[in-house]
Amino acid sequence: MSQVRIRVPEKAKAGEVITVRALVTHPMENMQTRDGKIVEKNYNFIYKVEASYNGKPVLEAETTQAVSQNPFFSFSVKVNEPGKVKVIFHDTEGKTYTGEADIKF
Amino acid sequence: MRQQQHIEPARRRVLKMFGAAGVAAGLVSLGVSPQTAEAASGLGMPKPDEKVEETIARLFGNRPLQAAGDRMKVELPLIAENGAVVPVRVESNLPMDAKSYFKNIYIITDKNRRPLNARFALTPDSGKLSLATNIRMAATSDVRVIAEMSDGSLYQYKQEVKVTVGGCGG
Numbered sequence: 001m002s003q004v005r006i007r008v009p010e011k012a013k014a015g016e017v018i019t020v021r022a023l024v025t026h027p028m029e030n031m032q033t034r035d036g037k038i039v040e041k042n043y044n045f046i047y048k049v050e051a052s053y054n055g056k057p058v059l060e061a062e063t064t065q066a067v068s069q070n071p072f073f074s075f076s077v078k079v080n081e082p083g084k085v086k087v088i089f090h091d092t093e094g095k096t097y098t099g100e101a102d103i104k105f
Numbered sequence: 106m107r108q109q110q111h112i113e114p115a116r117r118r119v120l121k122m123f124g125a126a127g128v129a130a131g132l133v134s135l136g137v138s139p140q141t142a143e144a145a146s147g148l149g150m151p152k153p154d155e156k157v158e159e160t161i162a163r164l165f166g167n168r169p170l171q172a173a174g175d176r177m178k179v180e181l182p183l184i185a186e187n188g189a190v191v192p193v194r195v196e197s198n199l200p201m202d203a204k205s206y207f208k209n210i211y212i213i214t215d216k217n218r219r220p221l222n223a224r225f226a227l228t229p230d231s232g233k234l235s236l237a238t239n240i241r242m243a244a245t246s247d248v249r250v251i252a253e254m255s256d257g258s259l260y261q262y263k264q265e266v267k268v269t270v271g272g273c274g275g
Contacts, residue, residue, distance in 0.1 A: 017232030030241075058230045066214060066222040068190045068239035075225070078201075078232030 004099030006087060012079050012103050020051070021074040022087045024097050030065040046071055048090040053103075054083035079103055157215040164211065164221070165259060170251065173262040177207075177234060179250045181264050188242040188268040195250055197234035201227070207234045209253040216246035243271045 007021045024046065031043040049061040049071075059075045077085060082105045089097040155163075161170075173179070180194040195210055206229045212222040222240040234252075242248070250262045 017235075019235055021237075053230065056228075056230055058228055060226040062224040062226075064219055064221055064223060066217050066219060066241045068241055072237070072239055074194075074235070074237040075227075076232050076235040078230055 004087065004089065004097050006085065006099045006101040008085060008101045008103055010104070012082075012105060014080055014105065015078070017076050017078050018103065019074055019076050020085050020087075020101070021072070022049075022051070022099060023070065023072045024089045024099070025070050026089070026091065026097070028065065028067060028069045028071060044091055044093050046089050046091045049073060050088045050090075051075060051077075052086050053077050053079065054081070081105075152219060154218045155220060157213065157220040160213060160220040165251075165253075168257070168259055170259050170261040173250070173252065173260040176260050177250070177252055177262065179262045179264070181248055181266055183265075184267045184269070185242060186269050188244070188271045190239045191242050191248075191266060191268075192237065192239050193248070193250070194237040195234060195252075196236075197252075199234070201229050201231055201233055203229045204255075206231070206255050207252050208255045210234070210236055211249075211251040211253070212238075212240060213249040213251065214240065214242050214246050215249070216244050217242065242266060242268045244268055 004022065004024045006023075009018050012018050026044075026046055028045045029043050030045065043065070045065050046063055046067070049059070049063060050057065051059040058077050061073065063071065071089075073087075083103055085101045085103060087099045091097075176199065177195055177197040180192075180196075182191065185191045193212055197207065199205075199207075201207065207227050210225040210227070212224075213220045214222055223238060225236055227234065240248075245265070245267045247263050247265050252260045252262075254260070
């Protein structure tokens with residue numbers, strides 16, 4: 001089953017830039033081609049990643065099949081107040097995987 | 106692992122509309138108007154093969170690419186034993202504020218079928234540029250990391266990564 005794991009620092013200070021590491025278990029199945037033509041095959045990969053802090057967007061990524069299986073992303077967030085980091089992964093089958101982590105001061 | 110879904114990906118619906126004989130025709134139509142097809146589905150979908158020059162022209166038009174220099178630091182392996190997992194890290198110490206910040210980071214592998222690996226859109230709330238992910242590479246190739254600043258200027262970092270075993274399965 002797919003799941004999201006998020007790692008953040010245990011404690012942060014106001015105004016600090018923290019690094020968030022997010023990993024989702026996902027097969028990222030890619031599509032096969034032969035002679036430049038697409039051979040019909042099941043594909044299923046994550047095409048969009050959205051990250052927000054307290055509802056404010058910090059990162060939006062457009063990803064393709066050329067991102068590894070079980071995609072891992074790390075990014076930075078500037079934190080001014082305690083809150084919640086939320087990362088949403090969207091895949092091409094219309095499913096979303098959400099992960100959250102609390103930032104404490 | 107794979108679950109049966111009630112929602113069909115849009116591309117399959119489109120292909121069904123065209124019928125089995127119309128698969129090629131469907132692809133041609135995607136090639137003609139990828140934007141409308143993408144907008145109609147709302148889902149990411151595999152797109153036709155593309156050369157790196159076409160990708161760069163599609164993304165940036167004729168805007169000049171400047172060398173990144175010490176504006177950003179990119180960590181890429183010289184030799185990747187497994188093309189399926191190639192770690193990339195992009196960092197910069199430049200301050201990010203509302204006036205000047207890294208708007209988009211593009212990771213492009215020249216010799217992949219679709220050279221664009223990923224695009225990251227940042228906001229001033231990111232604080233600083235620090236991104237990492239793993240990409241797939243089909244073969245030994247140049248990898249470019251292109252940063253688009255908020256004022257529209259473009260900076261490119263390019264490095265060759267040798268791949269022992271390709272990772273795109275095609």
